[in-house]
Amino acid sequence: MLALVAVLTLLATHDVRQLWWIVLLAIAGLPALLAPQHRLLGPLSRVAEVVLLGLAASQVGAVATVSAQLGGLGASAVLPYLAVPVTVTALRRRFREGAALLAVTAATLLVSGAFTEVDGVRQLAQPGYLAVCAQWLILAALGLHAASTLHRVMRVRTDGEPQPYAEATRLLTQLRTVARQLPGATLDPGGISEHLLEELRTVTRTDRGAVLSASGGGRLVVLAQIGVERVDWETTLDADSAIADAWASQQPHTAARSQSRSHTGGDVSALIVPLVAGVRTVGLVVLETDAAHAYPPPVVSRVTALTSPAALRLEAALLFDEVRSLATNEERQRLAREIHDGVAQELVMVGYGIDNALATVHDDAEETAESLRLLRQEVTRVITELRLSLFELRSEVDRHGGLAAAIAEYARTVGASGGLRVHLSLDESTARLPAATEAELLRIAQEAVTNARKHAGAANLWVTCEVDPPYAQIEVSDDGHGIGDQRVDGHYGLAIMAERAERIRGRLEIRPRQPSGTTVAVVVGSSPRRDNVRDSAAPAEGE
Known part of the structure; x- marks a missing residue:
């Protein structure tokens, strides 16, 4: 704005000496620029600016009248600078200070115009001086009023409609409180x-x-x-x-x-x-x-x-289910990213380091080379396990593919990595189960397939998936060495499966398969024609 006012002053007066007013305005505004938060320097600096502006307007107007015959219109060369202090007060929401600055400017223009003479005629009497001054004062006042109105509107909207994150925090806090007070199955x-x-x-x-x-x-x-x-x-x-x-x-x-x-x-x-x-x-x-x-x-x-x-009870339960699912899925994705970008990358680098060490081992150090080869095999195995864990974390039931497709994809991928021959039997209707139920059934199936690959020593894996809402049955069988004597409550993975089944009001059964191996079955809903899993499963035993 100072540069603009300087150009306008030169055009109006053709006198370089009048640029001293621009220099003085810059000096007056410097404290407010360097210490904008100061309680005294900022306001005093802006008062000094408008006082100098009033003096400069009358003086530049007088010189312009003599040199360019502009009359009182020469004052408009410097009055655009009035927008600077007024805009600053509006941005800082100091509207009373802005109004005071306009009053000081008007008084300075009147007093300066009354004492400044051009060819024996006071500036106030020059044609157009008062009109130009009033025009710029009105424009500045309208700008200040518009800023004040906008501020009040925004404040009302902010008070009436909290910011999304603040509102979400409040609602989630209330939901947590209510969930703790209600009986266990109320939000199901x-x-x-x-x-x-x-x-x-x-x-x-x-x-x-x-x-x-x-x-x-x-x-x-x-x-x-x-x-x-x-x-x-x-x-x-x-x-x-x-x-x-x-x-x-x-x-x-x-x-x-x-x-x-x-x-x-x-x-x-x-x-x-x-x-x-x-x-x-x-x-x-x-x-x-x-x-x-x-x-x-x-x-x-x-x-x-x-x-x-x-x-209303059902809506609260559905919303609670949705919030829990979103939070669970986000946490799974976060864990997958951290594993992929952290320990997985570090293990790969360890593997490269072992490869480099093997390349430098001399022929007479065969024992050392063998140890390094075994270590490299172990690192490769751990990396494979991590990749499968990442695949499991990122696996979701596709909105269009359905539960059977998600289970089949996981079984094929994990079976191929473990050298298992996978046999699939999929029977899924066009109707869908609730999203939360599908997610839990997928996790149960994943855990059962993973257990068969890791612990069973099996050659074959049979996966059966029947979905006919509200009935669903998932069965995973292997021909491994069986479940042994380990109890379900002593095996973390099997305990997690039991908890997941209970969450969706399903029934989980883990039983020996004849002639060898283990069968893990979970059923949701009831169907007299298809109910192959006992209504009350006996305490199951884990691998």
Whole structure:
């Protein structure tokens, strides 16, 4: 701004001596520049700037009148500098100081104009002097007012809408507190859904029922169900079904046909009630009975009276599950990065060092060379284990590939590294399990495959995966030397598998395989036609 004002002054006055005013303005503003946070130097420096500015405006205006016949318009050569001190006060949110500076500037312009004469005529009487001064003062005042208004708006928004990280911290803190106060199974979506279905059974006839929730991609997943057999529910939201209509409208729907794609016919009454928390649909309750007109309006009212409070509980459980999954996945990725960039790279360098040492060993030091070769083999083995651990940490259930594909990929990769012949049997329906359930089943399968590779001494690995929501069964068998006498609670990996199965309300069984080897099986949900794992597994033994 000083450079601009200097050029304008030269153009208006054609007098180099008037640049002394620019030098004085620079000197006056120097303390505020060097000590901007000082309580006295900053404000005093800005007051000195506006006083000098008022004096310079009248003097430069007078010289311009004589040299260029500009009248009072010559004052506009230096008045643009008024934006500097006013803008500084606005940026520092010192709006009262800015208003005071404008008042001091106006007073200085009036006093200086009254005492400055041009050809015997006071500057105040020169044509345009007061208009130019008023113009720049008004512009500066408008800028200060706009800054003040913007500051108030931003402050209101900041007070009303906390910053994302601050808000996230507050909500997560509340979630942690609530989670500690609630009973153990309260934040389990499956447990909440099963309890709701049992409650609904007490108020209306129900031969089949299920609680569904969104899984992304325009599909629903079955959280829980009741009935004599598993039902293949319509889970596509873009289908022509009462389920899709209820989800879109957020209103209960009744239908005279089954919402199952596998129903064989006959009289059926279906009731679909959306679970709405606030304005968001978090799930659906589907009830069916093999009778006509089984859900009149009074029954619908009794059902909705139970589902309304359950919607909020289910939403809290689903959000808690999502937060836990996100945190777990992020931690797994972080560990994978640290291992890859840290110990894995260092081990590779150790291997290179051993290779260099081997190259320099003399022929008469065969014993030393053999020791180095054995050490190199061990380092190679550890690096291989690390790479497999990285693969396991980074393995996730793909949104489109499904659980069976993820388990198959892991089994093939690990089996190939361990010299195992892998036999896969995959049977997965188009419907999906909840994301948290799929993640836990994948980890259980990974642990079982890893145990077979590391400890079993097997030549073959059989992996069976059946997924037909809400039922799923994963079975991993090997033909190794068996489980021996070690107990599950004495083996960390097997204990982790048991904890994971319990978390998703699954049943884990670890048993000997005939004629040799071990079978690890986990089942989620129930299906009378397929339930090959006992309802209550005996204490299992580990490898």
